Protein backbone atom coordinates (compact mmCIF):
# COMPACT_ATOMS: atom_id res chain seq x y z
CA UNK A 88 0.00 0.00 0.00
CA UNK A 89 1.35 3.38 -0.99
CA UNK A 90 -0.81 5.27 1.49
CA UNK A 91 -2.03 4.60 5.00
CA UNK A 92 -4.57 7.38 5.35
CA UNK A 93 -6.02 6.13 8.63
CA UNK A 94 -2.61 6.71 10.23
CA UNK A 95 -1.35 9.60 8.09
CA UNK A 96 -4.60 11.53 8.46
CA UNK A 97 -5.41 10.64 12.05
CA UNK A 98 -6.48 13.76 13.97
CA UNK A 99 -4.00 14.69 16.72
CA UNK A 100 -6.03 17.50 18.29
CA UNK A 101 -9.62 17.49 19.51
CA UNK A 102 -10.59 20.27 17.11
CA UNK A 103 -9.57 18.13 14.11
CA UNK A 104 -11.85 15.22 15.04
CA UNK A 105 -14.72 15.55 12.56
CA UNK A 106 -18.41 15.07 13.22
CA UNK A 107 -18.22 14.85 17.04
CA UNK A 108 -18.26 18.55 17.98
CA UNK A 109 -20.38 18.13 21.14
CA UNK A 110 -18.04 15.50 22.57
CA UNK A 111 -14.73 17.10 21.61
CA UNK A 112 -15.71 20.60 22.74
CA UNK A 113 -16.94 19.31 26.13
CA UNK A 114 -13.73 17.34 26.62
CA UNK A 115 -11.54 20.25 25.53
CA UNK A 116 -13.23 22.56 28.04
CA UNK A 117 -12.88 19.95 30.81
CA UNK A 118 -9.18 19.53 30.06
CA UNK A 119 -8.57 23.27 29.89
CA UNK A 120 -10.25 23.61 33.31
CA UNK A 121 -8.04 20.83 34.71
CA UNK A 122 -11.04 18.62 35.42
CA UNK A 123 -9.89 15.13 34.49
CA UNK A 124 -11.92 12.02 35.35
CA UNK A 125 -10.48 8.67 36.39
CA UNK A 126 -12.59 6.75 33.91
CA UNK A 127 -14.40 7.49 30.66
CA UNK A 128 -16.66 5.51 28.38
CA UNK A 129 -16.65 6.46 24.70
CA UNK A 130 -19.54 4.62 23.12
CA UNK A 131 -21.22 4.69 19.74
CA UNK A 132 -20.95 4.04 16.02
CA UNK A 133 -17.93 2.11 14.70
CA UNK A 134 -15.11 3.95 12.96
CA UNK A 135 -16.21 7.42 14.00
CA UNK A 136 -13.39 8.62 16.28
CA UNK A 137 -13.62 6.92 19.69
CA UNK A 138 -10.07 5.54 19.94
CA UNK A 139 -8.68 8.59 18.11
CA UNK A 140 -10.24 10.86 20.74
CA UNK A 141 -8.99 8.57 23.53
CA UNK A 142 -5.50 8.84 22.08
CA UNK A 143 -5.66 12.65 21.96
CA UNK A 144 -6.79 12.65 25.61
CA UNK A 145 -3.81 10.44 26.51
CA UNK A 146 -1.52 12.89 24.71
CA UNK A 147 -3.04 15.87 26.47
CA UNK A 148 -2.72 14.25 29.90
CA UNK A 149 0.99 13.64 29.34
CA UNK A 150 1.83 16.73 27.25
CA UNK A 151 4.66 18.96 28.49
CA UNK A 152 3.09 22.08 26.93
CA UNK A 153 -0.68 21.60 26.77
CA UNK A 154 -2.52 24.55 25.26
CA UNK A 155 -6.14 25.42 25.85
CA UNK A 156 -7.22 21.82 26.42
CA UNK A 157 -5.23 20.45 23.46
CA UNK A 158 -1.89 18.58 23.35
CA UNK A 159 1.01 20.44 21.70
CA UNK A 160 1.91 17.49 19.41
CA UNK A 161 5.55 18.63 19.50
CA UNK A 162 7.00 17.69 22.88
CA UNK A 163 8.84 14.39 23.45
CA UNK A 164 5.85 12.88 25.24
CA UNK A 165 3.37 13.80 22.46
CA UNK A 166 5.75 12.43 19.84
CA UNK A 167 6.27 9.13 21.63
CA UNK A 168 2.50 8.64 22.02
CA UNK A 169 1.93 9.49 18.35
CA UNK A 170 4.56 6.89 17.45
CA UNK A 171 2.87 4.33 19.73
CA UNK A 172 6.04 4.05 21.80
CA UNK A 173 4.99 5.57 25.13
CA UNK A 174 5.12 3.08 28.02
CA UNK A 175 2.54 5.11 29.97
CA UNK A 176 -0.19 4.78 27.35
CA UNK A 177 -1.42 1.22 27.11
CA UNK A 178 -3.75 0.23 24.26
CA UNK A 179 -5.71 -2.99 24.65
CA UNK A 180 -8.22 -4.47 22.24
CA UNK A 181 -10.35 -6.67 24.49
CA UNK A 182 -11.98 -8.53 21.59
CA UNK A 183 -8.60 -9.83 20.45
CA UNK A 184 -7.51 -11.10 23.85
CA UNK A 185 -8.36 -14.75 24.40
CA UNK A 186 -8.06 -14.56 28.19
CA UNK A 187 -10.44 -11.74 29.10
CA UNK A 188 -9.68 -11.95 32.82
CA UNK A 189 -5.98 -11.39 32.11
CA UNK A 190 -6.75 -8.06 30.39
CA UNK A 191 -7.98 -6.55 33.63
CA UNK A 192 -5.34 -8.30 35.73
CA UNK A 193 -2.59 -6.75 33.60
CA UNK A 194 -4.20 -3.31 33.99
CA UNK A 195 -4.39 -3.76 37.77
CA UNK A 196 -0.75 -4.84 37.96
CA UNK A 197 0.48 -2.05 35.66
CA UNK A 198 -1.45 0.56 37.62
CA UNK A 199 0.54 -0.31 40.77
CA UNK A 200 3.57 1.44 39.28
CA UNK A 201 3.94 5.20 38.97
CA UNK A 202 4.07 6.48 35.37
CA UNK A 203 7.36 7.59 33.83
CA UNK A 204 5.60 10.75 32.68
CA UNK A 205 2.55 12.43 34.18
CA UNK A 206 -0.28 9.93 33.75
CA UNK A 207 -0.78 6.28 33.06
CA UNK A 208 -3.59 5.95 30.51
CA UNK A 209 -5.29 2.66 29.65
CA UNK A 210 -7.38 2.60 26.47
CA UNK A 211 -9.58 -0.52 26.44
CA UNK A 212 -11.10 -0.88 22.97
CA UNK A 213 -14.07 -3.22 22.29
CA UNK A 214 -14.53 -3.41 26.05
CA UNK A 215 -18.00 -4.97 25.60
CA UNK A 216 -16.24 -8.31 25.13
CA UNK A 217 -14.83 -8.38 28.68
CA UNK A 218 -16.17 -11.19 30.87
CA UNK A 219 -18.28 -10.71 34.01
CA UNK A 220 -15.27 -11.75 36.11
CA UNK A 221 -13.09 -9.16 34.37
CA UNK A 222 -15.64 -6.42 35.04
CA UNK A 223 -15.77 -7.48 38.71
CA UNK A 224 -12.01 -7.04 39.04
CA UNK A 225 -12.21 -3.74 37.14
CA UNK A 226 -14.85 -2.45 39.55
CA UNK A 227 -12.41 -2.83 42.47
CA UNK A 228 -9.84 -0.73 40.59
CA UNK A 229 -12.43 1.92 39.72
CA UNK A 230 -13.54 2.20 43.34
CA UNK A 231 -10.14 3.51 44.39
CA UNK A 232 -8.06 4.31 41.34
CA UNK A 233 -4.53 5.72 41.89
CA UNK A 234 -4.59 9.45 41.10
CA UNK A 235 -2.12 8.96 38.24
CA UNK A 236 -4.37 6.48 36.39
CA UNK A 237 -7.01 7.25 33.73
CA UNK A 238 -8.94 4.47 32.01
CA UNK A 239 -10.84 5.05 28.75
CA UNK A 240 -13.27 2.33 27.66
CA UNK A 241 -14.31 2.35 24.00
CA UNK A 242 -17.30 0.35 22.83
CA UNK A 243 -19.89 0.04 20.09
CA UNK A 244 -22.28 -1.57 22.57
CA UNK A 245 -22.50 0.20 25.92
CA UNK A 246 -25.50 -1.93 26.91
CA UNK A 247 -23.13 -4.79 27.66
CA UNK A 248 -21.26 -2.78 30.30
CA UNK A 249 -22.45 -3.46 33.88
CA UNK A 250 -24.38 -0.61 35.50
CA UNK A 251 -21.91 -0.46 38.43
CA UNK A 252 -19.11 0.34 35.95
CA UNK A 253 -21.19 2.85 33.97
CA UNK A 254 -21.99 4.78 37.13
CA UNK A 255 -18.27 5.27 37.85
CA UNK A 256 -17.41 6.60 34.38
CA UNK A 257 -18.09 9.75 32.41
CA UNK A 258 -19.96 8.62 29.32
CA UNK A 259 -19.66 10.28 25.91
CA UNK A 260 -21.73 9.26 22.90
CA UNK A 261 -20.16 9.26 19.42
CA UNK A 262 -22.70 9.35 16.60
CA UNK A 263 -22.50 8.24 12.98
CA UNK A 264 -20.92 11.04 10.96
CA UNK A 265 -23.22 12.82 8.47
CA UNK A 266 -22.35 12.26 4.80
CA UNK A 267 -21.64 15.92 3.97
CA UNK A 268 -19.10 16.02 6.84
CA UNK A 269 -17.36 12.89 5.58
CA UNK A 270 -17.40 14.26 2.01
CA UNK A 271 -15.76 17.51 3.11
CA UNK A 272 -13.08 15.66 5.08
CA UNK A 273 -12.31 13.31 2.16
CA UNK A 274 -12.05 16.30 -0.16
CA UNK A 275 -9.64 18.01 2.24
CA UNK A 276 -7.47 14.87 2.40
CA UNK A 277 -7.62 14.37 -1.39
CA UNK A 278 -6.56 17.95 -2.02
CA UNK A 279 -3.76 17.74 0.53
CA UNK A 280 -2.31 14.68 -1.20
CA UNK A 281 -3.18 15.98 -4.68
CA UNK A 282 -5.31 12.93 -5.46
CA UNK A 283 -7.51 13.29 -8.52
CA UNK A 284 -10.67 12.61 -6.47
CA UNK A 285 -13.50 15.01 -7.33
CA UNK A 286 -16.21 16.11 -4.91
CA UNK A 287 -18.55 13.76 -6.78
CA UNK A 288 -16.30 10.75 -6.04
CA UNK A 289 -15.90 11.81 -2.39
CA UNK A 290 -19.69 12.04 -2.01
CA UNK A 291 -20.14 8.52 -3.44
CA UNK A 292 -17.53 7.18 -1.02
CA UNK A 293 -19.15 9.02 1.91
CA UNK A 294 -22.56 7.55 1.09
CA UNK A 295 -21.14 4.04 1.14
CA UNK A 296 -19.17 4.47 4.37
CA UNK A 297 -22.30 4.26 6.56
CA UNK A 298 -21.28 7.12 8.83
CA UNK A 299 -17.81 5.72 9.55
CA UNK A 300 -14.87 8.01 8.79
CA UNK A 301 -12.48 5.06 9.09
CA UNK A 302 -14.29 3.14 6.32
CA UNK A 303 -14.43 6.23 4.12
CA UNK A 304 -10.68 6.76 4.45
CA UNK A 305 -10.08 3.08 3.67
CA UNK A 306 -12.04 3.34 0.41
CA UNK A 307 -10.24 6.56 -0.56
CA UNK A 308 -6.98 4.78 0.27
CA UNK A 309 -7.79 1.88 -2.09
CA UNK A 310 -8.51 4.26 -4.96
CA UNK A 311 -5.44 6.37 -4.18
CA UNK A 312 -3.23 3.28 -4.19
CA UNK A 313 -4.43 2.53 -7.73
CA UNK A 314 -4.28 6.24 -8.59
CA UNK A 315 -7.58 5.75 -10.40
CA UNK A 316 -10.74 7.66 -9.47
CA UNK A 317 -12.64 6.87 -12.67
CA UNK A 318 -16.13 5.36 -13.04
CA UNK A 319 -14.89 1.79 -13.50
CA UNK A 320 -12.56 1.82 -10.45
CA UNK A 321 -15.13 3.52 -8.20
CA UNK A 322 -17.83 1.02 -9.27
CA UNK A 323 -15.53 -1.93 -8.71
CA UNK A 324 -14.46 -0.83 -5.23
CA UNK A 325 -17.84 0.45 -3.99
CA UNK A 326 -20.21 -2.01 -5.68
CA UNK A 327 -17.96 -4.83 -6.90
CA UNK A 328 -19.61 -7.48 -4.72
CA UNK A 329 -23.04 -6.86 -6.27
CA UNK A 330 -23.75 -9.09 -9.28
CA UNK A 331 -26.68 -9.47 -11.68
CA UNK A 332 -27.68 -12.67 -9.82
CA UNK A 333 -28.33 -10.61 -6.67
CA UNK A 334 -30.38 -8.14 -8.73
CA UNK A 335 -32.41 -10.89 -10.39
CA UNK A 336 -33.13 -12.45 -7.01
CA UNK A 337 -34.21 -9.04 -5.67
CA UNK A 338 -36.46 -8.56 -8.69
CA UNK A 339 -38.04 -12.01 -8.26
CA UNK A 340 -38.69 -11.22 -4.57
CA UNK A 341 -40.55 -7.98 -5.38
CA UNK A 342 -42.80 -10.00 -7.71
CA UNK A 343 -43.20 -12.97 -5.32
CA UNK A 344 -42.01 -15.01 -8.29
CA UNK A 345 -41.20 -18.42 -6.83
CA UNK A 346 -39.40 -19.87 -9.86
CA UNK A 347 -37.50 -16.60 -10.29
CA UNK A 348 -36.31 -16.82 -6.66
CA UNK A 349 -34.97 -20.32 -7.36
CA UNK A 350 -33.18 -19.15 -10.52
CA UNK A 351 -31.73 -16.10 -8.69
CA UNK A 352 -30.27 -18.28 -5.93
CA UNK A 353 -28.85 -20.67 -8.54
CA UNK A 354 -27.27 -17.77 -10.46
CA UNK A 355 -25.62 -16.51 -7.26
CA UNK A 356 -24.30 -20.02 -6.52
CA UNK A 357 -23.03 -20.39 -10.11
CA UNK A 358 -21.14 -17.11 -9.76
CA UNK A 359 -19.10 -18.81 -7.02
CA UNK A 360 -20.91 -17.47 -3.94
CA UNK A 361 -21.66 -20.08 -1.29
CA UNK A 362 -22.22 -17.83 1.72
CA UNK A 363 -25.94 -17.27 1.33
CA UNK A 364 -26.33 -15.14 4.45
CA UNK A 365 -23.88 -12.70 2.83
CA UNK A 366 -25.65 -12.98 -0.54
CA UNK A 367 -28.92 -12.03 1.16
CA UNK A 368 -27.26 -9.01 2.80
CA UNK A 369 -26.15 -7.84 -0.65
CA UNK A 370 -29.66 -8.46 -2.01
CA UNK A 371 -31.18 -6.41 0.84
CA UNK A 372 -28.76 -3.60 0.07
CA UNK A 373 -29.90 -3.51 -3.56
CA UNK A 374 -33.51 -3.33 -2.43
CA UNK A 375 -32.87 -0.47 0.02
CA UNK A 376 -30.87 1.43 -2.61
CA UNK A 377 -33.79 1.00 -5.02
CA UNK A 378 -36.16 2.34 -2.34
CA UNK A 379 -33.93 5.34 -1.76
CA UNK A 380 -33.79 6.06 -5.50
CA UNK A 381 -37.58 5.96 -5.65
CA UNK A 382 -38.32 8.49 -2.97
CA UNK A 383 -35.27 10.70 -3.43
CA UNK A 384 -34.30 11.50 -7.01
CA UNK A 385 -31.09 13.19 -5.84
CA UNK A 386 -29.90 9.84 -4.44
CA UNK A 387 -28.72 8.93 -7.96
CA UNK A 388 -25.73 11.19 -7.26
CA UNK A 389 -24.55 8.66 -4.65
CA UNK A 390 -24.12 5.88 -7.21
CA UNK A 391 -22.09 5.32 -10.35
CA UNK A 392 -23.74 5.03 -13.78
CA UNK A 393 -22.84 1.33 -13.98
CA UNK A 394 -24.46 0.60 -10.63
CA UNK A 395 -27.54 2.66 -11.54
CA UNK A 396 -27.97 0.55 -14.68
CA UNK A 397 -27.90 -2.57 -12.51
CA UNK A 398 -30.37 -1.28 -9.92
CA UNK A 399 -32.73 0.59 -12.31
CA UNK A 400 -35.15 -2.33 -13.06
CA UNK A 401 -35.85 -2.62 -9.32
CA UNK A 402 -37.07 0.97 -9.12
CA UNK A 403 -40.06 -0.04 -11.25
CA UNK A 404 -41.45 -2.03 -8.30
CA UNK A 405 -43.68 -0.24 -5.79
CA UNK A 406 -42.18 0.96 -2.49
CA UNK A 407 -44.39 -1.53 -0.61
CA UNK A 408 -43.10 -4.43 -2.73
CA UNK A 409 -39.49 -3.36 -2.27
CA UNK A 410 -39.97 -3.07 1.48
CA UNK A 411 -41.70 -6.47 1.72
CA UNK A 412 -38.98 -8.09 -0.41
CA UNK A 413 -36.26 -6.51 1.73
CA UNK A 414 -37.97 -7.74 4.88
CA UNK A 415 -38.26 -11.26 3.45
CA UNK A 416 -34.57 -11.32 2.47
CA UNK A 417 -33.65 -10.15 5.96
CA UNK A 418 -35.81 -12.80 7.67
CA UNK A 419 -34.45 -15.55 5.41
CA UNK A 420 -30.92 -14.36 6.19
CA UNK A 421 -31.56 -14.85 9.91
CA UNK A 422 -33.03 -18.30 9.19
CA UNK A 423 -30.20 -19.48 6.93
CA UNK A 424 -27.37 -17.81 8.80
CA UNK A 425 -24.26 -20.00 8.69
CA UNK A 426 -25.87 -22.19 6.04
CA UNK A 427 -23.85 -22.59 2.87
CA UNK A 428 -26.67 -24.38 1.15
CA UNK A 429 -28.60 -23.08 -1.87
CA UNK A 430 -31.65 -25.27 -1.19
CA UNK A 431 -31.95 -24.05 2.40
CA UNK A 432 -31.64 -20.48 1.14
CA UNK A 433 -34.52 -21.09 -1.32
CA UNK A 434 -36.65 -22.65 1.43
CA UNK A 435 -35.93 -19.65 3.70
CA UNK A 436 -37.01 -17.19 1.00
CA UNK A 437 -40.02 -19.11 -0.25
CA UNK A 438 -41.38 -19.47 3.28
CA UNK A 439 -41.67 -15.67 3.26
CA UNK A 440 -43.23 -15.35 -0.18
CA UNK A 441 -46.80 -15.30 1.10
CA UNK A 442 -46.01 -12.17 3.07
CA UNK A 443 -44.41 -10.55 -0.03
CA UNK A 444 -47.38 -11.51 -2.16
CA UNK A 445 -49.56 -9.19 -0.07
CA UNK A 446 -47.57 -6.34 -1.61
CA UNK A 447 -46.43 -7.88 -4.88
CA UNK A 448 -46.95 -5.73 -7.94
CA UNK A 449 -48.05 -8.60 -10.12
CA UNK A 450 -51.74 -9.00 -9.23
CA UNK A 451 -52.18 -12.38 -10.90
CA UNK A 452 -49.74 -14.12 -8.56
CA UNK A 453 -51.95 -13.54 -5.53
CA UNK A 454 -54.64 -16.20 -6.07
CA UNK A 455 -52.14 -18.92 -6.98
CA UNK A 456 -49.48 -18.09 -4.43
CA UNK A 457 -50.56 -20.53 -1.70
CA UNK A 458 -50.57 -23.52 -4.02
CA UNK A 459 -47.30 -22.53 -5.69
CA UNK A 460 -45.52 -22.06 -2.38
CA UNK A 461 -46.78 -25.41 -1.16
CA UNK A 462 -45.77 -27.11 -4.40
CA UNK A 463 -42.29 -25.53 -4.46
CA UNK A 464 -41.61 -26.25 -0.80
CA UNK A 465 -42.66 -29.87 -1.34
CA UNK A 466 -40.25 -30.07 -4.26
CA UNK A 467 -37.37 -28.61 -2.23
CA UNK A 468 -38.13 -30.79 0.77
CA UNK A 469 -38.17 -33.73 -1.67
CA UNK A 470 -34.63 -32.80 -2.72
CA UNK A 471 -33.49 -32.59 0.91
CA UNK A 472 -35.16 -35.93 1.67
CA UNK A 473 -33.34 -37.57 -1.26
CA UNK A 474 -30.02 -36.43 0.16
CA UNK A 475 -30.87 -37.81 3.58
CA UNK A 476 -31.92 -41.12 1.96
CA UNK A 477 -28.64 -41.27 0.04
CA UNK A 478 -26.76 -40.81 3.30
CA UNK A 479 -28.86 -43.43 5.07
CA UNK A 480 -28.36 -46.02 2.34
CA UNK A 481 -24.62 -45.43 2.39
CA UNK A 482 -24.56 -45.98 6.11
CA UNK A 483 -26.70 -49.07 5.64
CA UNK A 484 -24.30 -50.46 3.02
CA UNK A 485 -21.42 -49.98 5.37
CA UNK A 486 -23.25 -51.85 8.09
CA UNK A 487 -24.50 -54.72 5.91
CA UNK A 488 -21.21 -55.72 4.41
CA UNK A 489 -21.15 -59.49 3.85
CA UNK A 490 -19.35 -61.46 6.48
CA UNK A 491 -16.04 -62.74 5.21
CA UNK A 492 -14.16 -65.61 6.77
CA UNK A 493 -12.29 -64.30 9.73
CA UNK A 494 -8.61 -64.77 9.94
CA UNK A 495 -7.80 -66.77 12.99
CA UNK A 496 -4.66 -64.75 13.68
CA UNK A 497 -6.59 -61.57 14.33
CA UNK A 498 -8.66 -62.05 17.41
CA UNK A 499 -8.43 -58.50 18.77
CA UNK A 500 -10.90 -56.15 17.17
CA UNK A 501 -11.84 -52.91 18.81
CA UNK A 502 -15.58 -52.99 18.26
CA UNK A 503 -18.18 -55.56 17.27
CA UNK A 504 -20.51 -54.94 14.33
CA UNK A 505 -23.48 -52.79 15.27
CA UNK A 506 -27.18 -52.34 14.74
CA UNK A 507 -28.49 -49.13 13.14
CA UNK A 508 -26.64 -46.19 14.63
CA UNK A 509 -28.27 -43.38 16.52
CA UNK A 510 -27.97 -39.86 15.06
CA UNK A 511 -24.93 -39.03 17.13
CA UNK A 512 -23.20 -42.19 16.03
CA UNK A 513 -23.51 -41.72 12.29
CA UNK A 514 -20.20 -39.95 11.90
CA UNK A 515 -18.45 -42.58 14.00
CA UNK A 516 -19.85 -45.34 11.82
CA UNK A 517 -18.37 -43.76 8.69
CA UNK A 518 -15.00 -44.34 10.32
CA UNK A 519 -14.99 -48.09 10.20
CA UNK A 520 -13.62 -50.25 12.97
CA UNK A 521 -9.96 -50.79 12.40
CA UNK A 522 -7.88 -53.57 13.83
CA UNK A 523 -4.58 -52.86 15.51
CA UNK A 524 -2.49 -53.46 12.40
CA UNK A 525 -4.30 -50.70 10.51
CA UNK A 526 -6.54 -52.88 8.32
CA UNK A 527 -10.32 -52.92 8.43
CA UNK A 528 -12.38 -55.33 10.45
CA UNK A 529 -12.85 -57.66 7.50
CA UNK A 530 -9.14 -57.87 6.94
CA UNK A 531 -9.01 -55.71 3.80
CA UNK A 532 -6.64 -52.79 3.67
CA UNK A 533 -7.67 -49.20 2.89
CA UNK A 534 -6.46 -49.64 -0.70
CA UNK A 535 -8.81 -52.57 -1.28
CA UNK A 536 -11.98 -50.71 -0.44
CA UNK A 537 -14.35 -50.34 -3.36
CA UNK A 538 -17.14 -48.00 -4.35
CA UNK A 539 -19.59 -50.47 -2.87
CA UNK A 540 -18.30 -49.47 0.50
CA UNK A 541 -19.28 -45.86 -0.11
CA UNK A 542 -15.68 -44.72 -0.15
CA UNK A 543 -15.73 -43.97 -3.86
CA UNK A 544 -18.62 -41.54 -3.46
CA UNK A 545 -17.88 -37.86 -3.55
CA UNK A 546 -19.57 -35.06 -1.61
CA UNK A 547 -21.55 -34.28 -4.77
CA UNK A 548 -22.97 -37.80 -4.86
CA UNK A 549 -24.60 -37.03 -1.54
CA UNK A 550 -25.44 -33.41 -2.03
CA UNK A 551 -25.51 -32.87 -5.77
Ligand SMILES: [Zn+2]
Pocket residue numbers: 149150151152153158159160161162163164165166
Ligand atom coordinates in the same frame (compact mmCIF):
# COMPACT_ATOMS: atom_id res chain seq x y z
ZN1 LIG B 1 2.98 17.89 23.92
